[in-house]
Structure formats: C-alpha cells, structure tokens
C-alpha cells in the first residue's frame with residue numbers, strides 16, 4: 001500500500017487547492033443558480049446539502065477520482081464480503097451483517113454462516129426483552145423488574161447510550177434504563193442510589209470481558225446486590241452479559257442462557273447493532289430496534305450500490321479529506337440541532353477517532369499525510385453561546401456538519417421554528433461572514449462616532465467562507481437514527497480507505513492500559529519508585545499521602 005500522496009488525483013488536488021485559494025463560496029452561488037440542487041444527495045431518510053463547501057464541480061470530480069484511485073470499490077466490496085480487511089488482527093469487519101436484510105440468508109465467513117449466529121442472537125434478545133417487558137422475568141423476591149443498568153465502556157457504552165437517548169420519544173414501557181461506564185466510583189454510586197436490588201437487572205457489556213472499568217463496575221454491582229440481600233444463588237436473576245468471552249462471563253456468575261454472544265468480526269465502536277444494543281431494545285422495544293437496524297441497512301445498501309457522485313458517505317468522506325489534507329483543518333465539528341441527538345458527537349468522536357487516529361499505512365510504513373481529525377461538537381443552539389465564536393472568528397478552519405430534523409417530537413410554541421432558523425443561519429453566517437464595510441455601516445447606523453467606527457469595526461469582521469454540510473431528515477425516528485449512525489460509520493471507512501490505514505484496530509489504547517496497571521500497583525504497594533521520572537514519582541506520592 002503506497003501513500004495516497006502518490007495518487008495522481010492527490011497531486012491534482014494539491015494543485016487545484018492553490019487555484020481555489022481565492023474562491024469564495026458566495027461567488028460560487030452567485031455564478032451557479034443550480035448550485036443548491038446540484039450539490040445535494042439523499043439516502044435512507046437523510047438529505048445532504050453540501051453546497052456550502054469550498055468546492056466546484058472540478059473539486060468534486062477530483063475528489064471522486066481520488067476515491068476511485070484509492071480503491072474504494074474493492075474496499076467496499078471487501079468489507080461486505082467479509083474479507084479480513086482488519087489486517088493487523090486478521091479479522092473480517094462485518095457490522096453490516098448485524099443489520100443485513102431478512103431476505104439474505106447467508107454470509108459465509110471462514111466457513112461459518114454469520115447470519116445464523118446473528119439471527120439466533122436476535123431471537124435470544126427478543127425473549128429477554130419480552131420477559132422483562134411482560135414481567136415474566138422476576139427478581140429474587142419475585143418482583144417485576146423496573147430498572148436495567150448497562151455496565152460497559154467505549155463502544156460497549158457510547159452507541160447504546162446515544163441511541164437510547166435519541167429514541168426517548170419511542171420509549172414504550174416503564175422500565176428505566178441507566179448506564180454506568182467510568183471507573184470513577186461516583187458513577188456507579190450515584191446510579192445505585194436510584195435503585196432497588198430486588199427489581200434491578202444489570203447487563204454487563206464487554207466484548208472481551210476483560211476491560212478494567214467494566215469488571216470493576218460489574219463487581220461493585222454484584223457486591224451491592226449481595227449487600228442488599230440478593231442470595232449468591234440468585235445473582236443470575238439480576239445479571240446478564242454480552243460478550244465474546246463466555247468463559248469469563250460464566251466465571252463471573254452469569255447463567256449461560258443470559259449470556260449474549262459477540263464476535264471478533266464486530267469492532268466495539270461498531271457494535272450497537274448487536275446484543276450490545278440490548279439497553280436500546282429494552283428501552284424502545286424490539287420493533288423499534290428492528291427499525292433502527294433497517295435504517296442502518298438502508299444506508300449500507302446505499303453505500304454499497306450508489307454511484308460515488310450520489311453516495312453520501314463517499315461525498316462526506318471525500319470532503320473531509322479535502323479539508324484535513326488540503327486546507328490543514330485539524331478538527332471537524334458535528335452540531336445536531338436536536339435535543340435527542342445531543343450526545344451523538346461523543347459517539348461519532350469515538351467511532352472516528354478510535355478508527356482513524358493512526359500513523360501507519362496498512363503495510364506498516366508511516367503515513368505521509370495527516371489522518372483522522374479531532375471530532376467534536378454538541379447540540380445547537382447551546383454551542384452558539386459557547387464555541388461558535390471560534391467557528392466564526394477563530395484562526396482555525398473547522399468544517400461543520402449541521403444535523404437537523406424538519407419536524408419536532410415536542411411542539412412547544414414556536415420553539416422548533418426558532419431552533420431550525422438558528423441551524424440554517426449558523427451555516428449561512430459561516431459562509432457569508434461580515435466585511436469591514438458592513439461592520440462600519442452597522443456601527444454608523446447604531447450612531448457610533450467615526451473614531452469608534454474605525455476602532456471597533458475590525459473586531460466585528462467575520463471572514464466567512466467557512467464550510468459546512470447540512471443533513472436534514474423529516475423526523476428523528478428509529479429508522480433515521482440508524483441510517484444516520486451508519487452514514488458516519490461508512491464515512492469513517494471512506495476516509496480510512498483514502499488514507500490507506502486500518503480503521504478497525506485500536507492498538508494505541510493499549511500502552512495506557514499497561515502503564516495504568518503498573519501505576520496502580522505502585523499506588524497500593526510500597527514499591528520503590530525512584531526509577532520513575534520525578535513528575536510521576538511526585539504524583540504517586542501526592543495520592544499516597546492523601547490516603548494516609
């Protein structure tokens with residue numbers, strides 16, 4: 001695998017970027033009445049307006065040539081076929097199999113029909129959810145379950161949490177769903193305060209069943225159950241697990257029938273569609289969970305079959321590369337104008353940054369370009385009163401994805417029109433900016449004297465020409481939530497493919513884990529720390545002195 005910088009389209013884009021350096025998006029609109037229509041694509045309930053980008057038809061053509069030259073068609077086919085595209089772990093990458101159409105009956109990977117396993121797990125989920133909802137599942141004192149606590153971290157937490165929150169309007173039953181992730185004891189302590197052990201079930205979600213935070217929290221939950229009076233023999237009435245490591249889950253005390261399988265061909269950050277999504281299914285019911293899968297599948301089919309110039313993940317991925325690598329953008333913001341999607345940037349942050357935060361090409365040689373940008377964001381309009389100042393006047397270029405449903409689940413006076421107006425006007429303001437002359441005129445009309453006009457006007461100038469995409473959907477539903485998240489999953493893959501990296505391993509998180517274990521032992525023992533650097537020694541002493 002050679003660096004993408006060697007591809008003819010990469011070189012052409014570098015040249016093209018120079019030619020475009022003075023191009024204003026406002027001029028592109030002025031010169032092309034059809035721009036809004038022609039820079040638009042839709043799929044699976046979402047419509048993408050990408051007209052507010054520093055891109056002409058030539059730009060898009062070159063970006064799509066880059067996509068082709070990077071081998072995108074083969075890469076997509078390889079993923080859907082179950083090829084071992086996660087080369088450092090020698091694994092297939094098959095989150096798409098988790099939402100495959102019911103009409104498809106086989107997907108053979110290494111001699112196994114993975115769809116059989118997926119479907120038998122789905123029926124196991126159905127039974128579990130039905131038992132909880134109907135009251136057939138009883139706690140140790142024979143009471144119905146009122147609360148389900150999901151214990152997991154990273155991909156075993158963010159996806160389910162974000163989707164459960166996104167689908168709040170679809171919540172169908174009285175069972176409350178909670179999430180515990182952090183090893184900070186305050187997380188589980190605050191959750192346990194809300195619960196009664198007699199009526200609580202914990203789902204321990206860990207693909208490896210070896211993750212420190214999850215095991216600590218699972219042990220704390222079990223200790224709390226025992227303390228609250230749950231007999232040892234009845235612990236299994238209050239615990240279920242989702243894991244590919246059944247042995248470890250059984251050793252923990254789980255009944256085998258309450259262990260839901262995971263497979264090494266699903267990465268944690270791509271796993272909400274598997275039994276890791278149980279908290280979602282408990283909250284909104286299996287029918288809505290199926291809708292979520294259908295939405296993701298619709299986006300999969302679009303990604304797999306649509307021509308690249310109409311393909312949402314491809315267009316968004318290619319534009320991301322355009323800004324990361326040809327405009328030196330260091331970050332990318334996701335700003336959903338929807339309260340229910342307020343935590344979505346955190347999930348996409350993990351999805352993208354754990355996938356594309358890489359410095360090696362597939363063959364192990366070093367990359368010659370920047371790879372994954374910093375992904376961040378939060379709900380509008382809140383962000384407008386926080387970080388949007390930097391988006392408009394800061395020195396850094398931050399491409400933005402605005403995400404908004406056209407209809408609200410909660411009509412309150414004119415709130416939704418105001419919310420939507422703010423979304424549209426932020427994208428507009430980023431593009432049009434404000435010139436010095438406009439700033440001066442504004443001050444003069446407000447009655448400022450000429451000295452103040454000269455002094456203040458420069459501070460009011462907004463450069464503009466800052467790019468954004470706008471993603472719209474009719475309404476946030478299980479289907480459109482599924483397709484939105486799948487869109488970002490594939491966008492991540494498109495970018496990883498262009499950069500020539502493996503988006504599906506995460507070796508970078510391992511060193512911190514190993515060093516964390518070493519420091520932990522030093523905190524709780526009398527180990528001689530003098531071989532460590534002075535700063536680490538002092539931090540260890542500070543902790544030990546505080547506990548003394």
Ligand SMILES: O=P(O)(O)OC[C@H]1O[C@](O)(CO)[C@@H](O)[C@@H]1O
Nearest residue numbers: 154155156206207208211268509
């Ligand atoms: O599901 P597990 O095995 O507990 O892992 C949790 C998370 O930890 C990571 O491995 C990162 O440390 C993620 O990729 C994963 O989603």
